[in-house]
Amino acid sequence: MIAAPAFAANPVSIDIDTGKPGPIINKYVYGQFAEHLGTGVYEGMWVGPKSSIPNTRGWRNDVVGALKALQVPLVRWPGGCFADTYHWRDGIGPQDKRPSNVYGSRVEEINAVGTHEFFDLIEMIGADAYVNGNVGTGSVREMADWVQYMTADGGSPLARLRAQNGREKPWKVAYFGIGNELWGCGGNMKPDYYANLYSNYEHFLWAPEKSRPKMIASGGSGFDTSWTQVLSKELKGRTIGITVHQYTVPTGNWEVKGKDLGFKEDEWISTLANTLKMDQLIKDHVVVLDKNDPEKKIGLMIDEWGTWYDEVNPRGGLFQQNSLRDALVAALNFHIFHEHAERVPMTTIAQMVNVLQAMILTDKEKMVLTPTYYAFQMYAPFQDAKSLPLAIKDNTRYTLGAVTIPGVSATAARAKDGKVHLALVNTDPHKAVDVAVNVSGTQVKGAAGQVLTSAAMDAHNTFQNPQVIKPAAFSTRAAGGKLAIKVPAKAVMVVALEE
Ligand code: AHR
Numbered sequence: 001m002i003a004a005p006a007f008a009a010n011p012v013s014i015d016i017d018t019g020k021p022g023p024i025i026n027k028y029v030y031g032q033f034a035e036h037l038g039t040g041v042y043e044g045m046w047v048g049p050k051s052s053i054p055n056t057r058g059w060r061n062d063v064v065g066a067l068k069a070l071q072v073p074l075v076r077w078p079g080g081c082f083a084d085t086y087h088w089r090d091g092i093g094p095q096d097k098r099p100s101n102v103y104g105s106r107v108e109e110i111n112a113v114g115t116h117e118f119f120d121l122i123e124m125i126g127a128d129a130y131v132n133g134n135v136g137t138g139s140v141r142e143m144a145d146w147v148q149y150m151t152a153d154g155g156s157p158l159a160r161l162r163a164q165n166g167r168e169k170p171w172k173v174a175y176f177g178i179g180n181e182l183w184g185c186g187g188n189m190k191p192d193y194y195a196n197l198y199s200n201y202e203h204f205l206w207a208p209e210k211s212r213p214k215m216i217a218s219g220g221s222g223f224d225t226s227w228t229q230v231l232s233k234e235l236k237g238r239t240i241g242i243t244v245h246q247y248t249v250p251t252g253n254w255e256v257k258g259k260d261l262g263f264k265e266d267e268w269i270s271t272l273a274n275t276l277k278m279d280q281l282i283k284d285h286v287v288v289l290d291k292n293d294p295e296k297k298i299g300l301m302i303d304e305w306g307t308w309y310d311e312v313n314p315r316g317g318l319f320q321q322n323s324l325r326d327a328l329v330a331a332l333n334f335h336i337f338h339e340h341a342e343r344v345p346m347t348t349i350a351q352m353v354n355v356l357q358a359m360i361l362t363d364k365e366k367m368v369l370t371p372t373y374y375a376f377q378m379y380a381p382f383q384d385a386k387s388l389p390l391a392i393k394d395n396t397r398y399t400l401g402a403v404t405i406p407g408v409s410a411t412a413a414r415a416k417d418g419k420v421h422l423a424l425v426n427t428d429p430h431k432a433v434d435v436a437v438n439v440s441g442t443q444v445k446g447a448a449g450q451v452l453t454s455a456a457m458d459a460h461n462t463f464q465n466p467q468v469i470k471p472a473a474f475s476t477r478a479a480g481g482k483l484a485i486k487v488p489a490k491a492v493m494v495v496a497l498e499e
Helices: 061-069 081-085 115-125 140-151 157-164 191-204 226-234 265-292 324-339 371-378
Strands: 012-016 031-033 074-077 128-133 173-178 214-217 241-248 299-307 346-350 360-363 366-369 386-388 390-393 397-400 403-406 408-414 420-426 433-439 446-452 472-477 483-487 491-498
Touching: 012 408, 012 420, 031 299, 061 115, 061 360, 061 366, 074 115, 074 173, 074 346, 115 128, 115 140, 128 140, 140 157, 140 173, 140 191, 173 191, 191 214, 191 226, 226 241, 226 265, 241 265, 265 299, 265 324, 265 397, 265 403, 299 324, 324 346, 324 371, 324 408, 324 420, 324 491, 371 446, 371 491, 390 408, 408 433, 420 433, 420 483, 446 483, 472 483, 472 491, 483 491
Parallel strands: 012 433, 031 074, 031 346, 074 128, 128 173, 173 214, 214 241, 241 299, 299 346
Antiparallel strands: 012 390, 360 366, 386 408, 397 403, 408 420, 420 491, 433 483, 446 472, 446 491
C-alpha cells in the first residue's frame, strides 16, 4: 500500500467539471489486435487441443483467463498485412482436412485457427469481433460470402455450411474492415482507386439488417491525411469509420528504431514525446473529417498503434519486451483518445500477445503479463464512461536536452459504477509530483486505486521473474477539504474519487 505523504506548497492543480460531461468514451477505444504473425496466435494463444499446455478446444487456458480478466471489448483479426492475402475458406471445416497455405507473410499458415476458432476465443473472453477482409488478393464474392457465412440467419447455403461446421447461430460481427494498408502491403493503391473498390465491395456485403457489421474503410498512415481526405468525401453513407495507423518509434527513425530494454533517458523522453504526437495526428485528420463529414457520421479508427522497437529477440515475429515505458505510452494514448472521444470511437493496439506492444508474452508453457497489460487493466473503468472536462494548471515540465514534454497528463470520467475516475501520468523519471484535485460542486473526501511504477525506466517482467512490475494499491484522504495526490516519478495512476 502506497500512502500519499505531505502536500507541496505549489502543486499542479487539476480542475474536474462534473456538471458538463462530455462524450462517452466508447469501450472499443480499448480494443486489441491479434494477427497471424510470429507467435501472436499460434503458441501465444493457440496450442491445439492435443497440447500438454492446458487448453480449451486449443486455446491456452492461462492466456484466455488473463484476457478475460482484462475485459477486452473488441478483437481485430486476422490481420494486418496477413488479412490482405488470407482466404477464409481455408480455415473452416475439420481441422485435419484444412490446407496449409503461404499467404502474404510468406510463412506457412496451418489454418488450424479459422473463423470458428476465432469466435470461440472471443466468446470465451467476452469480446466483440472486428474482422478484417482481404481486398489485396481476394474478390468481392469471397468477401461477400464470408460476411454471409458469419451473419446469415438461415435460408442461405452459407448459413447451412456454417451449421454443418458446428455453428447454428450466426455470430455478431461488430465491425468489418474492407482491406488493410491498401497503400502498402494491401496492394500499393492510390486512395481514389481504393475508394472505388471499397464502394464495389461494400455494395455486395449483404447481411440481415439487424446484424450487418459496421463497415470500415482502411485509410492512411501517420500524419498523411490524403487517404482520409478522399475516403471521407467519396464514401459518405458507406462507411462509419476510416482507419489510420500510427506507431511509436523511440528514435523516430524506422531504420534504427531503438531498443525495447536497456535504453538511456534520451530514448525515454523521445519515446514519450513521439507518442504524444498522436494528439496532433488526430487533430489533423479531424480537420479533414469536420470539413467533409460535418454530421460526424465517420469516426477515426486507430486500429494499429503502440511501440515498435528494433527486432533484437532471436524469436523474430516482431516479438519485443515491454517495460514501464510501454505502460506510460499506453496511458498517454488513452488520455489523448479520451480527449477526442467524439471522433475516435475505436482503436486496437498492436498487438495482443507476443507481437509489438503486447499485453501478454508467452514462452512454451510460461506466460507473463506486461506493464501494458496492467495499464489496460487499470483503465478498464473508462470503458463506456462519460468523459469529464479537466483543466491542468501550473503543470510541471520534464526536459532533457532539447526535448520538453508536459510533466503531468490527466483524464477523468464518470464511470458506469457512478464514480469519478481520475487517471494521472507523471512523465518525469526522477521527480514525484504533487497534484491538487478540485472537483466542481463537490468536496472530495478521498481517492483510492492503483499506481504502476518502478525504480528502473525499463522495469519489465520476465519468464523467470514475472512479478517485477505490477500495480500497487494507492489511497489517500482529503485534508481540510482539499485532495492532494503525490504521483511518484515515472508512474501511471488511476483512482476513484470518493465524493
Ligand atoms: O502490426 C504489424 C503490421 O504492421 C501489420 O500487419 C500491418 O498492417 C502494419 O504494417
